[in-house]
């Protein structure tokens with residue numbers, strides 16, 4: 001379950017039989033009409049209660065998928081959404097009134113609270129939440145069962161094959177096996193889109209995509225322009241990386257399979273969605289094998305790190321910067337490994353169950369470097385929850401959703417080789433130009449390879465919601481975008497009998513995805529600002545804020561503001577700038593940018 005949805009969840013509960021906002025206090029004499037401030041206070045209080053119930057139902061379903069938990073979650077969601085509809089309706093009393101900026105902001109946040117607002121019609125609302133639970137459950141339970149009676153494989157097992165196998169056909173089978181899971185979600189998703197769009201229209205938005213884009217303190221059109229500007233700023237680096245990776249893959253798999261000047265087959269990049277390529281760094285993409293960057297994988301296994309130890313290590317990073325320890329509930333109630341006896345949603349997520357006292361992580365951690373980064377990432381969400389716990393419900397959120405995603409990743413940028421050596425996970429690195437380029441390459445395969453993927457998912461969804469992409473073109477338009485942005489193609493022909501978008505968690509889960517695109521750029525801006533705050537003056541890629549309280553204080557101040565102010569104000573306080581821009585990420589990767597230029601000279605780049 002995504003953070004947005006969690007936040008929505010962390011916002012819902014109706015213990016009452018009715019779904020209407022609690023009645024305003026009435027006196028014996030005719031009470032004066034409720035002011036907008038009073039209305040907002042009442043809604044915040046209602047949502048506090050409802051949020052906890054929704055979070056509890058959501059947590060129960062995601063950590064124990066059964067028809068019953070699915071039903072309970074969809075019913076809790078239904079009540080929550082009914083409440084939101086009713087509250088938004090009532091808030092129209094204040095349309096056209098002069099309100100304080102804070103009250104106006106709270107009313108806007110009320111309208112934008114759910115990534116899938118429900119239609120007014122009760123039967124349609126019930127159907128929509130049923131579909132949402134069904135989609136989530138189908139993704140969570142998804143498996144590939146090979147012919148010949150061999151055991152079925154889960155997404156984690158198939159992902160391991162994508163990461164480890166270098167056999168073209170085996171990779172293709174694992175890729176296809178998982179992607180075929182999407183087909184069973186096509187009809188549900190199509191129906192869901194119709195209903196959620198109707199919900200968005202009932203709230204006065206043109207469609208659901210416009211509602212999503214209205215949550216960035218600027219017009220949806222300006223937000224489109226901002227996303228495009230950012231993409232153009234980082235595209236040259238992606239193109240260089242693509243060209244380099246393709247050349248290496250051609251050497252491994254042959255020019256016939258990976259031809260120059262053409263897109264790369266999607267199953268060869270080490271990840272199910274080709275969204276990060278670091279899994280093929282070690283054996284296929286290391287620039288200088290002699291100066292190789294050590295991976296923490298070996299030590300995590302050899303030293304028998306388990307999920308709890310990984311989480312403690314993440315907590316220790318945050319406390320080293322002055323953050324508090326995690327509450328006891330985190331350790332008592334989180335799900336950190338895949339349970340053996342039941343179906344769960346393994347995709348990692350962070351949960352705000354009870355403001356300030358009960359934050360959790362749900363993940364299926366294994367002792368490897370990727371999952372170490374994942375738990376540092378998830379704790380970023382939890383520390384955000386804790387920092388803004390005292391704010392009213394409608395402001396308990398990220399400055400924008402990209403901020404929420406960027407907190408833990410900013411910390412991860414401080415997980416440098418020097419830090420990993422300090423905690424005993426890799427040997428002390430010998431410094432050299434070659435080692436630097438290796439390290440930069442490894443980072444770029446995580447951070448730069450991701451960018452077009454982060455951008456295209458919602459390019460697809462915005463068009464699906466606007467009707468520009470119709471169901472009979474769902475899959476072909478998906479691959480058109482994958483080809484255009486990422487420069488990849490499916491390993492086997494795909495048709496409209498397939499539904500490959502649903503093979504990615506955030507589509508069935510209906511979590512907006514542009515947040516990650518923003519986060520992958522913002523986190524470098526945050527990192528640069530924190531490094532400045534800590535007095536660091538060397539190159540950005542060498543900076544680690546481990547143990548730095550000055551950086552921690554500055555960061556925590558930003559987190560504590562939650563969504564109470566436009567993100568531009570919040571960003572300015574931390575970085576001195578009101579713009580999201582790619583200068584920090586380009587600065588960070590300067591050595592690699594130069595290296596790729598020479599490396600790719602004379603190559604047939606592009607696709």
Ligand code: X8Z
Pocket residue numbers: 002003347348349374516
């Ligand atoms: O979904 C996530 C997190 C949970 S918020 C694990 N991420 C995106 C993904 O896995 O697709 C983190 C990076 C991108």
Ligand code: ZN
Pocket residue numbers: 003377378381404405
């Ligand atoms: Zn996240």
